[in-house]
Amino acid sequence: MTTDALIARLRGAVGERHCLVDPALRASYETDWTRRFGGAALAVVRPGSTEEVAAVLVACRDAGVGVVPQGGNTGLVGGSVPRDGEVVLSLRRLSEIEPVDARAGEVTVGAGAVLADVQRAARSAGWDVGVDLGARDSATIGGLVATNAGGVNVVRHGAMRAQLQGFEAVLADGTVLRRLPGMPKDNTGYDIGGLLAGSEGTLAVITRVRLRLVPTLRRRAVCVLGFERAADAVEAAAELRQRLGSVMALELFTDAGLELVLRHTSLAAPFTPRTAVYLLVEAATDDADPADGLLAAFEALGLHEEAAAVASDEAGRHRLWQLRERHTEVMNAEAIPHKLDVSVPMARYAELVERAPEAVTEVDPTARTIAYGHIGDGNLHVNILGPAPDATDVDDAVLELVVSLEGSVSAEHGIGVAKVDWLERDRGPETVAAMRAIKAAWDPSGILNPGVIFRADG
Numbered sequence: 001m002t003t004d005a006l007i008a009r010l011r012g013a014v015g016e017r018h019c020l021v022d023p024a025l026r027a028s029y030e031t032d033w034t035r036r037f038g039g040a041a042l043a044v045v046r047p048g049s050t051e052e053v054a055a056v057l058v059a060c061r062d063a064g065v066g067v068v069p070q071g072g073n074t075g076l077v078g079g080s081v082p083r084d085g086e087v088v089l090s091l092r093r094l095s096e097i098e099p100v101d102a103r104a105g106e107v108t109v110g111a112g113a114v115l116a117d118v119q120r121a122a123r124s125a126g127w128d129v130g131v132d133l134g135a136r137d138s139a140t141i142g143g144l145v146a147t148n149a150g151g152v153n154v155v156r157h158g159a160m161r162a163q164l165q166g167f168e169a170v171l172a173d174g175t176v177l178r179r180l181p182g183m184p185k186d187n188t189g190y191d192i193g194g195l196l197a198g199s200e201g202t203l204a205v206i207t208r209v210r211l212r213l214v215p216t217l218r219r220r221a222v223c224v225l226g227f228e229r230a231a232d233a234v235e236a237a238a239e240l241r242q243r244l245g246s247v248m249a250l251e252l253f254t255d256a257g258l259e260l261v262l263r264h265t266s267l268a269a270p271f272t273p274r275t276a277v278y279l280l281v282e283a284a285t286d287d288a289d290p291a292d293g294l295l296a297a298f299e300a301l302g303l304h305e306e307a308a309a310v311a312s313d314e315a316g317r318h319r320l321w322q323l324r325e326r327h328t329e330v331m332n333a334e335a336i337p338h339k340l341d342v343s344v345p346m347a348r349y350a351e352l353v354e355r356a357p358e359a360v361t362e363v364d365p366t367a368r369t370i371a372y373g374h375i376g377d378g379n380l381h382v383n384i385l386g387p388a389p390d391a392t393d394v395d396d397a398v399l400e401l402v403v404s405l406e407g408s409v410s411a412e413h414g415i416g417v418a419k420v421d422w423l424e425r426d427r428g429p430e431t432v433a434a435m436r437a438i439k440a441a442w443d444p445s446g447i448l449n450p451g452v453i454f455r456a457d458g
């Protein structure tokens with residue numbers, strides 16, 4: 001099929017207005033959030049229904065042209081943007097949020113519904129969404145499922161796969177798979193929804209999702225504690241997690257990151273003198289002030305009062321959270337960052353925090369390494385500023401260290417195109433062969449997000 005014939009079929013599928021071929025209109029869909037990844041698309045199509053998604057996939061399959069599913073384009077591993085003339089399939093128009101099923105504590109939404117909108121809908125019905133993250137105002141539910149996103153409440157509610165109660169998805173040949181009644185117990189054959197979680201647009205296009213909701217916890221307290229050694233922050237995080245059933249989040253950042261946040265925003269340091277490492281803890285309950293439990297736990301652990309800032313009011317909590325959440329935006333303001341999202345067994349976490357900057361400096365003495373992350377999940381975000389966007393030696397140095405610590409090269413952002421060369425190093429050839437067999441069975445023509453998870457020519 002010629003390119004013109006494919007464009008005509010795409011226009012027929014989604015309507016002229018929703019098939020963008022003009023470079024100026026395509027531009028915002030062609031570069032990722034970090035500006036490190038991107039390429040030209042053949043076209044950007046914006047279907048308005050599951051049937052239109054199916055028609056687009058069949059047209060692309062017939063033409064042998066790759067399809068890049070895209071939600072909010074907040075992904076950080078280059079999986080949501082074209083590489084070389086694919087069709088970008090934007091799911092943003094599938095944004096319907098059905099009424100919350102308050103009795104079941106579930107809601108069904110379109111894949112393009114934005115997380116913050118779903119959170120608002122859930123809260124207005126007395127429920128909440130189990131996953132929360134800094135990109136909440138743009139990230140879509142389809143993208144969150146496709147990446148099995150984690151975020152700040154995994155210690156309490158698990159990642160996105162754990163919230164999935166049902167799904168609708170379209171295979172590369174246009175077949176629609178649907179399972180949406182929503183039942184917490186449903187062991188009838190393979191868990192297809194669970195497989196789609198984390199598949200990064202390589203197995204099917206997710207069009208609707210049924211989410212399990214969690215109870216709203218109204219009383220909250222946030223505390224930032226200071227430490228001189230990462231090992232002490234790890235110890236405190238482990239103790240708090242064990243002693244305090246109210247823990248919602250356990251986050252880590254360092255003074256190097258705080259310095260950049262203070263430079264690029266109007267925020268103030270949580271306390272002075274500043275310390276080398278910070279642990280942010282959020283606790284939530286529905287009755288007593290969770291600050292009391294937090295303070296009692298700190299006392300029992302012998303943590304110093306002078307290196308702590310606590311807030312129970314909304315504005316104070318928000319201020320403390322911003323010190324951690326704004327790291328991502330600040331990295332982008334400094335440079336085009338290299339982002340390595342990794343996890344290691346808890347026993348190796350402090351070692352990773354100490355050794356990652358050393359590993360980077362060894363291969364590039366001018367590079368700056370800023371690490372922060374979800375300490376409660378053993379997850380560290382190693383950001384490297386300075387190397388050219390296409391340089392890979394600093395990435396390799398950190399991932400080498402992670403593998404040697406028996407860690408994972410992707411904790412929550414996925415493999416995308418950024419880490420394709422590390423999949424086999426991390427998982428081993430047998431597991432990768434099993435993954436490839438699934439990919440070949442579901443997408444025999446290989447049109448769904450080629451080059452993501454697996455190298456396209458591999």
Ligand code: FAD
Nearest residue numbers: 071072073074075079080140142143144146150151201206
């Ligand atoms: P996109 O970026 O559009 O796509 C991501 C991947 O999913 C791509 O491979 C794409 O092809 C695929 N995809 C998207 N929609 C579909 C669909 N409907 N069907 C099939 N495949 C699809 N991530 C975390 O895990 N935890 C965090 O704490 C976190 N914080 C962040 C903070 C900031 C400021 C930013 C910018 C990003 C953050 N992220 C975080 C990364 C990002 O927000 C998540 O990966 C999110 O899940 C991506 O959602 P999206 O809708 O933007 O997807």
Ligand code: 2HG
Nearest residue numbers: 134327328339373381383
């Ligand atoms: C976070 O936890 C996100 O803030 C983004 O996962 C991580 O900026 C990053 O590298």
Ligand code: ZN
Nearest residue numbers: 151374381412
């Ligand atoms: Zn994160």
